[in-house]
Amino acid sequence: MSAAPLLEWLQNTGWATSLKESTLVFPLVEGSHLLALSFSVGMVMVLDLRLLRVCLRDKPAAVVMRELMPWSLTGFAVMLGTGFALFAAQAVSAWSNPFFRVKMILLVLSGLNALYYQVRYYPRMAEWDRGSTPAGVRAIAIVSLIFWIGVIACGRTMAYEL
């Protein structure tokens, strides 16, 4: 694998080594990663459920989205930072872990799914928000739920393989 030298370099940087050998910082970073996940993915799931008209039906989807997305994006930033740090501490073994790879693929697919929503449906939210939710939006919401559950399942499972 041509990525090997880069992974080894990353794993052997001073900060990654310190993290790997730390007694307190590593569990704190792990905990922060999960706490950030609850904000990031939790808010996305609530929005998905709203788009499926399962919850918060008396609120326009646009309002729900506007209220929740800042929390979600902040959580995502923390999740990404802590996730990268955890990856760096064990880059070589994480990279060779099949669940890690599936997790990364699902993350990218989740991003593309959200991007598609932003481009295709978000600009016209005012039109469809009051009436019936377009089938495409409902499909995006279901796909988003599946992908994110998959990301979490892979993240949890890879920890048992390292």
Added chain:
Amino acid sequence: MSRISLTVPRVAGLVWMLYAASAAFAHHSFAMFEMSKNVTYKGTVVEYHLENPHSHIIIQVSASEGKELAGKWDIEGGAVNIMVKQGWTKTTYKPGDSITVVAHPMKDGSKAASLFYAIMPDGKRLYHDIARPNADGSAPAK
């Protein structure tokens, strides 16, 4: 409306089944080890890693210990935080040291084992946290 209200539980059910299936074939923390089996490995330290998420001691066991034990073994311990509480430090072992550990071997027969305890030169035991006996000397809680 009713189509959606049916779709959601179905999707949730499917995802849950997938997750349960993936969890079933994954290595669970201690499930891959034969925890009721205690094997003594006597050899030389090749690598000593006190690190997260799991510590590892790579031990070379010589052929004189028998065909089943001979070879290079990966003895897996806990996270740094857990090991340090048991008295492990960065300098407990270094490559070249002789070492005796008692560990639970892999069920599949591969050359790895879950650390139970190491026997130090003075006879004292250094435990892997979950194997720590209770104060009264009784078996540790699972």
